[in-house]
Amino acid sequence: MQVSFACTDHGLKAPRNGEHSKQNATSPNTASQARARFRTVALIARSLGSFTHRYHHNLKESTAKLTGMKYRNLGKSGLRVSCLGLGDNFSRLCQVAEQLMTIAYESGVNLFDTAEVYSGGKAEIILGNIIKKKCWSTATNMLNGLISVHCFLHFFLPLSSGLKGSLQRMQLEYVDVVFANRPDSNTPMEEIVRAMTHVINQGMSMYWGTSRWSAMEIMEAYSVARQFNLIPPVCEQAEYHFFQREKVETQLPELYHKIGVGVVSWSPLACGIITGKYENGVPESSRASMKPYQWLREKIMSEDGRKQQAKLKELAHIAEKLGCTLPQLAIAWCLRNEGVSSVLLGSSNPTQLTENLGAIQVIPKMTAGIASEVDHILGNRPHSKRDYHH
Incomplete structure (x- = not known):
């Protein structure tokens, strides 16, 4: 199960003195009423969700005044997320996890991602402890417009018990999105969609998404949801970077326009390959030098890997021209x-x-001309259906 949480207030204003104490003083009855209202909102939103995407008017990308962070809708749902999120095995970085999360939070990031499989749930415990220590607002605040903390979970069946365990470890009552990992060929799609619908109807989540699913599998889930009046997914998590483009650029755009499924992409630097640190081989202190990452080392040292490094040298000139890394x-x-x-x-x-x-x-500097220059250097721009129509 993978978890992410977000704070959807675009301004990400720091709470005023006394706000946290007021929240902590909330009575059990008030908290119960808030949870009940949340479940009602979730049920109403979800009951309409299958039909609203056709008439959905996309909100323009917004920018926080204080941090400059940009916010977009998660797919065509109503959830606004920062266009940059922090995702990692926080247990591996336990000494600096709080520092990293704080830097991200103060920079306007409202999406944090981890998984239950990381160190047997230790990463989720660390996340939960940091959230509690920092007094970042929780579920009830989403109802009154204050900063709220949201979580996205990735599931390995059984779904309900796995989600409850993650929520307990993170000390949260609900998450915004649950992500189902790629379905087992022996697991009926209807079972997965029903399980996700149950999680949402129970008030444990607002939306669900997919992780590493094919476009065909996502479309099947959507069709099953429509057929049985269940809840369809709103986004897909997919690998996307200079050297991995096919799925995100040719398969998922059609799903985005037809059924509103957006993308939360990961590995933008291709496991560090795009940082340029492997230009002259594999440094001893790098990830690729470690035994568990032998596959990465072999990839870097291969003929294709050397060609990629040559292309990165050319791309570095574009970065220099734009005044960035x-x-x-x-x-x-x-x-x-x-x-x-x-x-x-x-x-x-x-x-x-x-x-x-x-x-x-x-x-803002990523103009059509710059994108064309990048495509020319990479030489791997996939052809979409739209290309064949011209």
């Missing part, structure tokens, strides 16, 4: 895609995270 160019390039709601960043230290968050300033 190569990683910032790569991240901004991912965000140029209209169907991409948010890009998950995986950072191992504060300096790297701060640099990557700076990609926000590069987005």
